[in-house]
Structure formats: structure tokens, C-alpha cells
Amino acid sequence: MDAQTDTRSETRTVNLILLGPPGAGKGTQARILMEERGLTQLSTGDMLRAAVAAGTDAGKAAKAVMEAGGLVSDEIVVAIVDDKLAEEKSGPGVIFDGFPRTAAQAESLDALLAKHGMQLDAVVSMEVDDDAMVGRVSGRYTCGGCGEGYHDAAKVPRTEGVCDKCGGSDFKRRADDNAETVRARLEAYHADTAPLIAHYAATGKLKTVDAMKDIDDVTAAIRAAI
Numbered sequence: 009m010d011a012q013t014d015t016r017s018e019t020r021t022v023n024l025i026l027l028g029p030p031g032a033g034k035g036t037q038a039r040i041l042m043e044e045r046g047l048t049q050l051s052t053g054d055m056l057r058a059a060v061a062a063g064t065d066a067g068k069a070a071k072a073v074m075e076a077g078g079l080v081s082d083e084i085v086v087a088i089v090d091d092k093l094a095e096e097k098s099g100p101g102v103i104f105d106g107f108p109r110t111a112a113q114a115e116s117l118d119a120l121l122a123k124h125g126m127q128l129d130a131v132v133s134m135e136v137d138d139d140a141m142v143g144r145v146s147g148r149y150t151c152g153g154c155g156e157g158y159h160d161a162a163k164v165p166r167t168e169g170v171c172d173k174c175g176g177s178d179f180k181r182r183a184d185d186n187a188e189t190v191r192a193r194l195e196a197y198h199a200d201t202a203p204l205i206a207h208y209a210a211t212g213k214l215k216t217v218d219a220m221k222d223i224d225d226v227t228a229a230i231r232a233a234i
């Protein structure tokens with residue numbers, strides 16, 4: 009491969025979906041890919057939490073559903089993704105984290121990508137054991153300053169109480185990250201989201217990674233897959 013081809017392959021646009029239940033590591037891997045390749049993380053969960061915090065109409069409608077671990081309406085979620093894609097369409101690529109979560113959202117995504125002149129390159133299914141997800145999600149916390157994710161056992165800051173990335177010391181836990189709500193979210197995943205694996209397998213874009221491995225190993229598997 010000559011130098012010119014090399015450069016092009018490193019900088020080409022990549023749009024991908026990270027598919028997996030709560031705790032699979034979608035946010036963790038999306039942030040790593042964002043840093044490595046300049047891709048934009050499009051997390052509908054983060055955008056919905058921002059809408060709830062800002063008290064917008066969408067946020068007001070979403071709040072109780074999110075607290076109970078249910079799925080916010082397709083209409084609300086698709087509208088926020090549409091707005092975000094309008095900003096990102098000429099960027100280096102988007103990592104969809106937590107979207108689509110229903111068959112209707114997957115259909116809407118196709119329409120939105122066409123509308124914004126974008127294409128989908130890969131769908132990475134992150135395979136995990138449900139039982140382990142309760143521990144992952146219950147132990148999750150994030151830096152309030154920069155959003156870096158941590159875990160009580162699997163990923164602690166190098167210096168206790170100090171964020172590796174920004175030096176901040178204000179950490180947050182999500183209200184919905186408790187054992188009871190995780191069970192409801194896992195049920196929603198199996199009922200509404202898991203069928204998308206077969207849907208994307210049929211398009212030939214599906215890649216599967218073992219997301220029970222350590223964070224670095226999962227990153228390597230995703231890199232190889234895309």
C-alpha cells in the first residue's frame with residue numbers, strides 16, 4: 009500500500025453503531041475511538057440526560073421513563089438525533105452509542121442518514137453476560153468535569169479521587185444505575201433492541217466482539233472489526 013492510500017484509509021469517514029445492553033461498554037469504547045480517530049460520540053442517553061437537566065419539553069417527557077428504565081418514545085429520540093446529525097454530517101464520522109434501540113429507530117436512522125448524505129459503515133455488537141451487567145452498571149461513575157467513565161472495581165483513577173483525564177475531583181453516579189432499574193433496562197434491551205442484531209446481520213454490516221474481555225482487549229477487537 010503506498011503512502012497516499014495509507015493516509016486516506018486513516019482519515020476516511022466512518023459511521024458506526026455500538027450495539028449492546030446497559031453496561032456492555034458502549035460509552036467507554038466510544039470515548040476511546042473519539043480520542044483515537046476524532047470521531048464524534050452520539051449518545052442518545054447523554055443527550056436525553058442533558059434535555060432532562062435543561063428542562064426542555066423533550067426532557068420533561070423523558071424523565072420518568074428514564075428513571076424507571078423504560079425506553080423514551082421513538083419520536084423524541086429520533087428528533088434529537090436528526091438535530092445532531094445536521095451538525096455532524098460533514099465531520100469525520102459518528103459513533104452511535106445507545107441508538108437505535110428499536111426497529112422503528114433503525115428504520116428512521118436509514119432515512120436520517122440518507123437525508124444528511126451519510127452512510128453506515130459498521131454495526132458492532134458487544135456481546136456480554138447479563139448477570140455481569142448488574143455489577144458493571146452498579147459500579148459505574150463518571151467525572152463531572154470531562155465525562156470520563158470509571159468503575160469501582162474495573163477502572164479506578166490512578167490517584168484515588170482524581171480524574172486521570174482532567175484532574176477534577178467531582179464524580180457523579182446516575183440515578184438509574186441501581187440493580188432494580190438495570191434489570192428493567194436489560195429486559196427492554198432483550199425485548200426491543202436485541203432483534204436489531206439479526207436486522208444488521210442481514211445487511212452484512214454486523215461485527216461481533218466479546219465485550220466480557222478487559223477494556224483494552226475490547227478496544228483492540230473493535231479496531232480490528234472496523
Ligand code: ADP
Nearest residue numbers: 031032033034035036144148158159162222223
Ligand atoms: P454502556 O455505555 O454500554 O452502558 P459503559 O461504557 O458506561 O457502558 O460501562 C459500564 C461500566 O463498566 C463503567 O463503569 C465502565 O468503566 C465499566 N466497563 C466498561 N467496559 C468494561 C470492560 N470491558 N470490563 C470491565 N468493566 C468495564
Ligand code: ADP
Nearest residue numbers: 030031052053054074078079080085106107109
Ligand atoms: P445504558 O446504555 O447504560 O443503558 P443510556 O445512557 O444509553 O444507558 O440510556 C439511559 C436511558 O435513556 C435508557 O434507559 C432510556 O430510558 C433512555 N434512552 C437512551 N437512548 C434511548 C433510545 N435510543 N431510545 C429510547 N430511550 C433511550
Ligand code: ZN
Nearest residue numbers: 151154171174
Ligand atoms: Zn475528568
